[in-house]
Structure formats: C-alpha cells, structure tokens
Amino acid sequence: LKLKRSCAYLFTVICLIALLIPVTSAAESASDQIMSWGIDVTFGDGTIDVEFGITGNGTMNKLGCESIYVYKKNGTEWDDYTYRTEYNTGMSVYNHFTYANMIEIPCNDSAEYKVVVTVFAEDDEARDSRTDVFYL
Amino acid sequence: VADSRMIRNQYDYLRRLDVDELERLLQLAVNPQCDEEDSDYVDALLEVILEKEQEEDTGRLSDVDEKWQEFQRHYNTEEGKGQHMYYTEETDTPDQIQAATSNITTFPKRRLRRTLMVAAIIVLLVSMTLVPVMRHKNVIQLFAQWTEEQFSFGLENPWEIDSLPEEYQDMYFSLKKCGIETIYIPQYIPDGFVLQNYSLYTSPKTGESSFAVMYQKGAEFIIFQLEQNDGKTGVIKEKDSTIVETYNINGIKHYVLSNNNNNTIAWHIDELRYALSSSLPISQLKLIINSMY
Numbered sequence: 001l002k003l004k005r006s007c008a009y010l011f012t013v014i015c016l017i018a019l020l021i022p023v024t025s026a027a028e029s030a031s032d033q034i035m036s037w038g039i040d041v042t043f044g045d046g047t048i049d050v051e052f053g054i055t056g057n058g059t060m061n062k063l064g065c066e067s068i069y070v071y072k073k074n075g076t077e078w079d080d081y082t083y084r085t086e087y088n089t090g091m092s093v094y095n096h097f098t099y100a101n102m103i104e105i106p107c108n109d110s111a112e113y114k115v116v117v118t119v120f121a122e123d124d125e126a127r128d129s130r131t132d133v134f135y136l
Numbered sequence: 137v138a139d140s141r142m143i144r145n146q147y148d149y150l151r152r153l154d155v156d157e158l159e160r161l162l163q164l165a166v167n168p169q170c171d172e173e174d175s176d177y178v179d180a181l182l183e184v185i186l187e188k189e190q191e192e193d194t195g196r197l198s199d200v201d202e203k204w205q206e207f208q209r210h211y212n213t214e215e216g217k218g219q220h221m222y223y224t225e226e227t228d229t230p231d232q233i234q235a236a237t238s239n240i241t242t243f244p245k246r247r248l249r250r251t252l253m254v255a256a257i258i259v260l261l262v263s264m265t266l267v268p269v270m271r272h273k274n275v276i277q278l279f280a281q282w283t284e285e286q287f288s289f290g291l292e293n294p295w296e297i298d299s300l301p302e303e304y305q306d307m308y309f310s311l312k313k314c315g316i317e318t319i320y321i322p323q324y325i326p327d328g329f330v331l332q333n334y335s336l337y338t339s340p341k342t343g344e345s346s347f348a349v350m351y352q353k354g355a356e357f358i359i360f361q362l363e364q365n366d367g368k369t370g371v372i373k374e375k376d377s378t379i380v381e382t383y384n385i386n387g388i389k390h391y392v393l394s395n396n397n398n399n400t401i402a403w404h405i406d407e408l409r410y411a412l413s414s415s416l417p418i419s420q421l422k423l424i425i426n427s428m429y
Contacts, residue, residue: 008253030376030395035413038371049341055348057398058357098348100337
C-alpha cells in the first residue's frame with residue numbers, strides 16, 4: 001500500500017515537472033539582433049495573408065521576412081504549394097530598425113494549408129531568426 | 137468450538153502450502169474492508185504460518201525474549217506508568233477513543249482522496265495537451281505571458297494622454313481615426329540622442345496601427361514602440377533568463393525585461409501597448425517613462 005502511494009506521489013510530481021518543461025524542445029533564446037517580432041497568417045479573399053513585423057536592437061543591415069513556405073494538404077500528406085523568400089518584393093528591407101508588411105499568396109479557400117514563416121534581423125555580427133507555423 | 141473446528145477444516149488446504157506462498161496470500165488478504173469471513177481467513181493464514189515457523193524456524197518471527205526485554209527497556213518505564221500504548225474500551229473514555237480514532241483514515245475518505253488525485257492528474261494531463269493546441273510554449277503561458285526567453289502581453293489594457301512632436305503625428309492621426317485621441321509619449325530623451333528614423337504600419341487586414349521611433353547616439357539607441365492590438369496576435373519581446381521585474385507608475389504595471397545587453401520596459405494602457413527598449417540601463421529608461429505621465 002505504501003509502495004502504491006509512493007508511486008502515485010512520484011507520478012504526480014513527474015507530471016508537475018513535465019508541465020514546466022517547454023513543449024517545444026528547441027527553446028529560443030534572447031537575441032542580440034531581434035528585439036521584438038510577430039507573425040499572423042489568415043485567409044483573405046482567395047489569398048493566404050501573411051502579416052509580419054520585426055524590430056531590431058538598433059539599425060540592422062537587413063531585416064524582415066526570411067521565408068514563407070506554404071504546403072497544401074493532400075490526404076494525410078502536406079505537398080509543397082508555393083514559397084517566398086527575403087528577395088521577393090515586400091519581404092525585407094535594408095538599413096532599418098523595424099519592418100512590417102503583409103504578403104498575399106493566392107490560394108484555393110477550400111483546401112487546407114500549412115504555412116511556415118520565418119522572420120529575421122541581421123547586423124554586422126550575425127543573423128538571427130524566429131519561425132512560427134500556422135495551419136489554415 | 138464447533139464453529140472454530142469448522143473454520144479449521146475449511147482452511148485445511150493452507151497447510152499444504154509453504155510459508156512463502158502463505159505470506160503472499162496474507163498480503164493479498166489484508167484488506168481494510170475485510171468482513172468477518174476474511175478475518176477468519178487471515179486468522180487461519182496466520183495460524184498456519186505460526187505452526188510452520190514453530191516446526192522449522194526460518195527467522196521470520198521475532199525472538200520473544202528479546203522483544204520482551206525491548207518492551208521493558210523502552211515502554212515499561214517510570215513515566216509510562218498508568219498509560220497504555222493502545223486505546224481500549226476498558227481503559228479509555230468514549231471521547232478519548234473517538235478523538236483517537238477520528239484521525240484513522242477510513243475507506244470512504246481514502247476512496248475520495250484517490251478519486252481527487254485521479255481527477256487532478258486528468259486535469260493536469262488535459263492542461264498539458266492544451267498547451268500546444270493553444271500555441272503556448274508551456275503551461276505557465278496559459279496563465280502568464282512570459283517564459284525564460286520571451287515576453288508578450290496576453291490581452292490588452294488601459295490608456296490615455298496628450299501632446300506630440302512631428303515624428304508622432306502620423307501615428308496620432310492614424311489612432312484618432314480609430315477613436316483614440318490620447319496617447320503617452322516620451323517628454324524626455326537623454327542628451328545627445330537624435331531622431332534616427334520612425335515607422336508607422338497600418339494593417340490592411342485589421343486597420344490597426346503599430347508605430348516605432350528610434351533615437352540614436354553613436355552605438356547607443358532608444359526605441360519607443362506603440363501599437364494597437366486586438367489581443368489575438370501578440371508581439372513577442374525577446375528576453376534572456378533574467379527574471380521579469382515589475383514596477384508601478386501612475387497605477388500602471390510596467391514589465392522590465394532584459395535581452396542580453398539591451399533592456400525593454402513594456403506596459404499597456406487600454407488597447408495600446410507600449411514598449412521602450414534601449415542599450416541604456418534600466419534607470420535611464422525609467423526616467424524617460426516617468427516623463428510620459
């Protein structure tokens with residue numbers, strides 16, 4: 001009986017500890033380049049609207065959206081659908097401390113999409129980025 | 137006597153088992169809910185174990201003489217005289233027995249406790265599954281909005297204010313269109329800092345504005361941000377593992393974050409979120425914020 005009780009307490013403690021461990025194993029750290037960022041992805045009128053904003057720790061050599069990868073659901077699989085990179089119009093700017101924009105990607109409303117968006121900031125020292133995944 | 141003999145016959149088969157098996161049965165038979173029949177069974181088990189031990193001593197049973205001496209040494213002492221080790225109906229009043237036995241866990245209490253524990257575990261497990269579904273990084277984010285690495289307001293808060301230099305005008309008129317006429321802006325910027333750049337972005341999707349202005353002095357910078365937010369899309373502030381501190385000015389809670397060599401103070405007033413970030417120390421940022429109210 002004592003053993004059972006001990007096991008129950010141990011299990012409870014393990015559960016509590018597990019709650020405190022971040023679900024995403026690769027926890028991001030503080031950044032020398034990025035001060036704040038935000039990404040939102042929603043359906044527009046026949047488009048996937050990717051809205052992002054990023055602010056650097058001072059003026060950056062380049063900052064903005066590094067990439068947008070869109071996948072379309074095909075049964076249980078995600079097929080490549082389309083993508084944008086930092087070199088596409090509206091994705092990034094040079095020599096600024098902040099940048100925000102919305103990128104519209106044509107799509108078919110009736111389908112399901114996975115969108116992986118990465119924002120970045122780059123100075124003389126390094127480039128740092130943050131990624132978020134959205135399901136529409 | 138006849139009953140006792142009948143019980144003996146009923147459990148005669150136990151004599152064919154060895155002591156180990158009998159002990160196992162005894163462990164299984166010990167049950168707080170046991171009725172009279174179970175109790176006879178336990179008695180029979182104990183009796184057979186005792187007999188077998190007397191036939192062949194395996195050392196399982198304690199040495200009676202040794203235990204008697206131990207009792208004399210530890211319990212049958214001067215200060216123990218007139219007292220007894222267990223509550224009995226013969227020597228204790230009903231109140232004493234009641235008081236003593238009230239602490240004994242009864243089966244319904246145990247079942248209630250076990251049910252509560254199972255319910256708590258289920259709630260915890262469900263909470264854990266909600267964490268990724270709600271796009272939080274851990275359970276704490278279900279309630280508070282900062283982790284070791286990042287900081288973000290969960291929902292919006294209160295606001296008000298006056299006056300504005302040129303770099304704030306576009307932002308002011310943009311907010312005014314949304315019915316917001318009062319904002320707080322820095323009235324003090326440390327000596328030597330000059331306006332470097334500013335930016336106003338209005339979401340074509342939501343119509344909400346976000347504004348940022350940067351002042352610079354050599355490698356030092358000050359960035360002031362102001363943004364409308366519906367609370368659905370959070371802006372994440374990067375931070376290191378330094379504990380988030382808070383302090384109040386004007387009855388508004390301000391959050392102090394450290395991001396490697398830079399510092400940010402963030403707060404919100406109604407639907408406007410403010411942030412002041414800089415390579416300057418926190419004390420300097422507080423001076424700037426004090427000038428805003």
